[in-house]
Amino acid sequence: MTRPGQAAAKRVAAFAILALLLLVTTSLVAGHLAGQQKVFAARAAALDHERRILARLIAEGAGVAGPAGSEAGENLLYQAPQAVIAAAQAQSKVTQVIAASGGTIVSSQPASPSEADGLTRLPLRVTFEADVAALTRILVAAESAQPLLVIEQMTVIDPDGTAPVRTTAARVEPNRLRVELAISAYWQAP
Secondary structure (H helix, E strand, O other), X not given: OOOHHHHHHHHHHHHHHHHHHHHHHHHHHHHHHOOOOOOOHHHHHHHHHHHHHHHHHHHOOOOOOOHHHOOHHHHHXXXXXXXXXXXXXXXXXXXXXXXXXXXXXXXXXXOOOEEEOOEEEEEEXXXXXXXXXXXXXXXXXXXXXXXXXXXXXXXXXXOOOOOOEEOOOOOEEOOOEEEEEEEEXXXXXO
C-alpha cells in the first residue's frame, strides 16, 4: 500500500514520461524538417527506457489517474480478452487518429506481439501521407491518445523533394510527405 505522497509522486513521474515522449517525437520532426537526416538510435533507446519505467509503474499498481480519476491500467492499456483483438483495436485507433488529423493511410500492418515486464507489446507499422501541419496534428494526437500509443520510430520522406508550391498568388499547395511510423500499444492479459 502506498502513501498519498508516493502515489502523487508516481502520477507526476508517469505524466512527465508522457510529456518527454511528446517532446522527443516533436524534436524528431523538427530535425528532419531542418534537413538533418540522422539515425535516432539514442532517442529510440530513451523511449525504450521510458516505456520500461511506465510498465514498472503500472505493474506496481501506481495510482496514475487518467480522465475522471480512473486507474492507469484502464486508460493506458488496451482492454480485450485476447492480444489479437487488442492489436486490432490499436490499429483502428491509429487509423482514426491519422484520418481525423488530415493524413491519408497508404498501408497499415500489425506485427507479432511480444511480452515483456508483464505487458504484451502490440507493434504496428503504418505508412501515410500528410503535409507538415497534418503530421504535427497526427503526432500530438497519437502521443496523447488513450489507451497509450508509443511512437517507436519515424521516417519522413519527401517524395518529390520540393518545398510547398505556390499555385496562385493567394494559394499555396502544401508539400505532401510520406511518413512511416513504428507504433506500439500495450495489452495485459485479464
